[in-house]
Amino acid sequence: MSEIKKAFENGKAFIPFVTAGDPDLETTEKLLIEMSKNGADIIEIGIPFSDPIAEGVVIQEADLRALASGTTTDKIFEMVKRVRSEIKCALAVMTYMNPIFVYGTDKFMAKCKECGISAVIVPDTPFEEKQELAPYCDKYGVELVSLIAPTSHDRIKMIAKESQGFVYCVSSMGVTGVRSEITTDIGEMVRLVKSVSDTPCAVGFGISTPEQAKKMAQSADGVIVGSAIVKIVAKYGKDCIKPVCDYVKSMKEAIS
Amino acid sequence: MSKGKFGVHGGQFVPETLMNAINEFEKAYNHYKDDPEFVAELDTLMREYAGRPSRLYYAEKMTKDLGGAKIYLKREDLNHTGSHKLNNCLGQCLLAKKMGKTRVIAETGAGQHGVATATVAALLGLECEIFMGKEDTIRQALNVYRMKLLGAKVNAVETGTMTLKDAVNEAMREWTNRVSDTHYVLGSVMGPHPFPTVVRDFQSVIGKEIKAQLHEKEGKLPDVVMACVGGGSNAMGAFYEFIKDENVKLIGCEAAGLGVDNPKNAATMANGTLGIFHGMKSYFCQDEYGQIAPVYSISAGLDYPGIGPEHANLADTGRAQYVPVTDEEAVSAFEYLSRTEGIIPAIESSHAVAHCIKIAPTMDRDKIIVVNLSGRGDKDVAAIARYRGENLYE
Numbered sequence: 001m002s003e004i005k006k007a008f009e010n011g012k013a014f015i016p017f018v019t020a021g022d023p024d025l026e027t028t029e030k031l032l033i034e035m036s037k038n039g040a041d042i043i044e045i046g047i048p049f050s051d052p053i054a055e056g057v058v059i060q061e062a063d064l065r066a067l068a069s070g071t072t073t074d075k076i077f078e079m080v081k082r083v084r085s086e087i088k089c090a091l092a093v094m095t096y097m098n099p100i101f102v103y104g105t106d107k108f109m110a111k112c113k114e115c116g117i118s119a120v121i122v123p124d125t126p127f128e129e130k131q132e133l134a135p136y137c138d139k140y141g142v143e144l145v146s147l148i149a150p151t152s153h154d155r156i157k158m159i160a161k162e163s164q165g166f167v168y169c170v171s172s173m174g175v176t177g178v179r180s181e182i183t184t185d186i187g188e189m190v191r192l193v194k195s196v197s198d199t200p201c202a203v204g205f206g207i208s209t210p211e212q213a214k215k216m217a218q219s220a221d222g223v224i225v226g227s228a229i230v231k232i233v234a235k236y237g238k239d240c241i242k243p244v245c246d247y248v249k250s251m252k253e254a255i256s
Numbered sequence: 257m258s259k260g261k262f263g264v265h266g267g268q269f270v271p272e273t274l275m276n277a278i279n280e281f282e283k284a285y286n287h288y289k290d291d292p293e294f295v296a297e298l299d300t301l302m303r304e305y306a307g308r309p310s311r312l313y314y315a316e317k318m319t320k321d322l323g324g325a326k327i328y329l330k331r332e333d334l335n336h337t338g339s340h341k342l343n344n345c346l347g348q349c350l351l352a353k354k355m356g357k358t359r360v361i362a363e364t365g366a367g368q369h370g371v372a373t374a375t376v377a378a379l380l381g382l383e384c385e386i387f388m389g390k391e392d393t394i395r396q397a398l399n400v401y402r403m404k405l406l407g408a409k410v411n412a413v414e415t416g417t418m419t420l421k422d423a424v425n426e427a428m429r430e431w432t433n434r435v436s437d438t439h440y441v442l443g444s445v446m447g448p449h450p451f452p453t454v455v456r457d458f459q460s461v462i463g464k465e466i467k468a469q470l471h472e473k474e475g476k477l478p479d480v481v482m483a484c485v486g487g488g489s490n491a492m493g494a495f496y497e498f499i500k501d502e503n504v505k506l507i508g509c510e511a512a513g514l515g516v517d518n519p520k521n522a523a524t525m526a527n528g529t530l531g532i533f534h535g536m537k538s539y540f541c542q543d544e545y546g547q548i549a550p551v552y553s554i555s556a557g558l559d560y561p562g563i564g565p566e567h568a569n570l571a572d573t574g575r576a577q578y579v580p581v582t583d584e585e586a587v588s589a590f591e592y593l594s595r596t597e598g599i600i601p602a603i604e605s606s607h608a609v610a611h612c613i614k615i616a617p618t619m620d621r622d623k624i625i626v627v628n629l630s631g632r633g634d635k636d637v638a639a640i641a642r643y644r645g646e647n648l649y650e
Contacts, residue, residue: 049546049547050416050547050548051416051421051422051425051533051548053271053425053428053429053534054271054429054432056429057415060415064416067547072545073545074545096533097269097532097533098531098532098533098540098542098546098548099545099546099547100546101530101531101532101537101546102529102530102531102542102544102545102546103545103546123271123272124269124270124271124532124535125269125532126268126269126270126271126272126275127272127275128257128258128259128267128268128275129258129267129268129269131258132258132267132532147271147272148272149271149272149273150273151272151273151274151275151276151277151435151436152272152273152275152276153276155272155275155276159272170271170272170273173273173432173433173434173435174273174429174432174433174434175429175432175433
């Protein structure tokens, strides 16, 4: 069984996201270790990009802070490799196509494997362009996460049929960011996925409160939270470990 | 399957949220482009509203002064709204309306595409919102007011470098936010398929007219067609008709800012490497980790770190040549054309004029150069005055 699949065996999965290098890589290192002990089932490590078109202001700013602190893809891989044995959960990376392509897609996936990263999430590479990634992912056994959106409709089954790892259900229109209300019929999205595939479904975009997470977990197999965590990191800086872990713990409890 | 490829370039690298919208747009385009009613309607607008065909003007004084090839200027600056941008906006907005969209959004650099979109939105009764880098709203304050006057909402983008690249980012983000009633009128031959093809087709009227007009005046093809290149829409529009005429040399003039060896430049072909950004695989100014470079040019319209995928392929195959032109060369050409022919060109178009000034004297007198004068320079007068040290504000 893949590391990602295993992560969905422990009840509903909680999947926190952090931007690597925000405010610096030492903080990210501690966050990865501590979040994995406090309820994270998979951690999404964001490799910062100068122009993240799927992100709202919160993660855009985190990316800029991370890049300003000198974070690079190589430094992120080095850090993850060094502390991988202390991180007690599965890891995925979330980044854009350009940082992967320019680094060298083959080399990038080889590094993921070497560092114990099980999956990649690339929001600007849809189903039609998956050949840009899939052959390299397959070569190194890194799972390529598929995204489906509220506008996907008739595309959901096509995407789900070839899905790996987990299906990332984008809960709302627009970019990442905290939302007070999520109106998309997540249940229907998940049902369409399940009709053709047994890949677990995790919901992300806009989720911040335990109540929202609990509601989402009723129809999905897992919940992804990014901006709400990045906000805590932005507020507390290097001292964010405890408040982030308290939050992660409360979210995991809410969906358990 | 990846669609819209030009050699290795192009494709559709956008969030899943937009895939159905761009597929729907492609379907509508393929349907309407050959629909007699749509073609007739667009043709009438091009003629009666935009003022097409635009003139192909023999720049006699410039030709004599430079003492070489005969120079013709394709006067896209005489188009309604003052640039070639209107050609694409008329096509895309009409298409958006046929698709039942009630709102259009667009990015703009110099403001020319924003003004053209706002203009057509006013004409066709569409709600309009423009995204413009904050830096550019200062450089091109007059165009901001012009857009507002036309009924558009202008959003000053304060993220990143606050220029054209960031305006595209924000327009894409807004499109993912509201896609059901909104069409994104992309202003250049870039972005995800089908935009590079659609924009090229709507702009290809430029090259078709050049060919017919020159045939009438000279009875032959030009030896060189040249145009400035940011994303590359006016150049693609001028080049496309001539791609199969292999003896016609095609030259794109890109913005070298303070020089190709200075970090402050936007010369994608000179300094860029292969990447995947803004929906397409193409060449981009970027670092070894794929972080997009903060580019610079005096010209807001060319201040972009990428280039359209079809241009990237024309460069790969050697069919077109791309040359860097500095701020100083472009400003000198701006002044030269104003003085010599009484035509004030846009600072973007001045990049092409500058290269023409360089090569015309090296060519025989029986050779013909056509420079696509993509826009007029009224919008740039204050900025050029400041560049020359005069304390002039609009």
